[in-house]
Amino acid sequence: MKVQCENVEKYYLAGSNVVKALRGLSCSITSGRLAAVVGPSGSGKTTLLNLIGALDRPTRGKIMVDGLHLETLSREKANEYRKEYIGFVFQRFNLVPYLSVLENIILPAYLAKKGKKKALVDRAVEIMENLNIVDKSGKMPNELSGGEQQRVAIARALLMNPKILLADEPTGELDRETGRVIISILKEIADSGKIVIVATHDPEISNVADYVIKLRDGKRVSE
Numbered sequence: 001m002k003v004q005c006e007n008v009e010k011y012y013l014a015g016s017n018v019v020k021a022l023r024g025l026s027c028s029i030t031s032g033r034l035a036a037v038v039g040p041s042g043s044g045k046t047t048l049l050n051l052i053g054a055l056d057r058p059t060r061g062k063i064m065v066d067g068l069h070l071e072t073l074s075r076e077k078a079n080e081y082r083k084e085y086i087g088f089v090f091q092r093f094n095l096v097p098y099l100s101v102l103e104n105i106i107l108p109a110y111l112a113k114k115g116k117k118k119a120l121v122d123r124a125v126e127i128m129e130n131l132n133i134v135d136k137s138g139k140m141p142n143e144l145s146g147g148e149q150q151r152v153a154i155a156r157a158l159l160m161n162p163k164i165l166l167a168d169e170p171t172g173e174l175d176r177e178t179g180r181v182i183i184s185i186l187k188e189i190a191d192s193g194k195i196v197i198v199a200t201h202d203p204e205i206s207n208v209a210d211y212v213i214k215l216r217d218g219k220r221v222s223e
């Protein structure tokens with residue numbers, strides 16, 4: 001499988017101003033690879049992740065995933081695409097504070113009626129074991145360290161076995177050592193055959209990445 005962007009442009013309207021967040025970006029990322037999207041604040045990293053996650057559509061250009069043209073998807077088809085293909089991980093973990101770790105992990109899939117509760121729990125336990133957080137299963141998010149919370153968020157993103165994991169600054173809130181643990185987990189996830197795309201300022205991620213997509217003002221600079 002492949003994610004392929006061709007001359008992608010994304011303009012936002014901000015009042016009467018047009019913000020050119022992406023200005024003709026091309027890239028190609030295949031399964032089993034980790035891609036780091038780097039560049040200064042405002043260079044278009046989050047915009048690119050949102051487009052690949054079909055949360056938004058490009059203004060111009062093509063984004064192809066597994067034969068699907070994301071730039072043409074209806075809202076409904078975009079929802080289906082996200083459910084089947086995409087897992088998201090954010091900088092601020094976004095866990096529900098009054099639900100346990102296990103509940104946080106299975107909630108989105110449960111709400112989306114993606115299978116029976118028992119099967120979801122079994123799969124959650126397997127993923128928690130892989131991420132070394134199974135002993136945290138009954139804890140509440142505020143009882144966990146930042147790195148543990150991020151592992152819970154990764155487990156939640158992996159529950160439905162997405163083909164693509166999108167992570168926006170996943171180590172932004174973590175200390176160096178904890179960041180390293182998260183990076184090695186993301187690398188393992190890519191090695192298991194998924195596409196992992198990480199927007200980051202963290203040079204440690206660029207070091208392990210198979211591709212580095214370096215942005216400046218919405219354009220790719222060499223690398």
Ligand SMILES: Nc1ncnc2c1ncn2[C@@H]1O[C@H](COP(=O)(O)OP(=O)(O)OP(=O)(O)O)[C@@H](O)[C@H]1O
Nearest residue numbers: 012013014019021040041042043044045046047048
């Ligand atoms: N919804 C929006 N409406 C208007 N402008 C936007 C919107 N989202 C992003 N932008 C603008 O598009 C440009 C790219 O933003 P983006 O969030 O993709 O950058 P980024 O590389 O992720 O930055 P950071 O490192 O700070 O997260 C910026 O100039 C930003 O202000």
Ligand SMILES: [Mg+2]
Nearest residue numbers: 045046047199
């Ligand atoms: Mg961003």
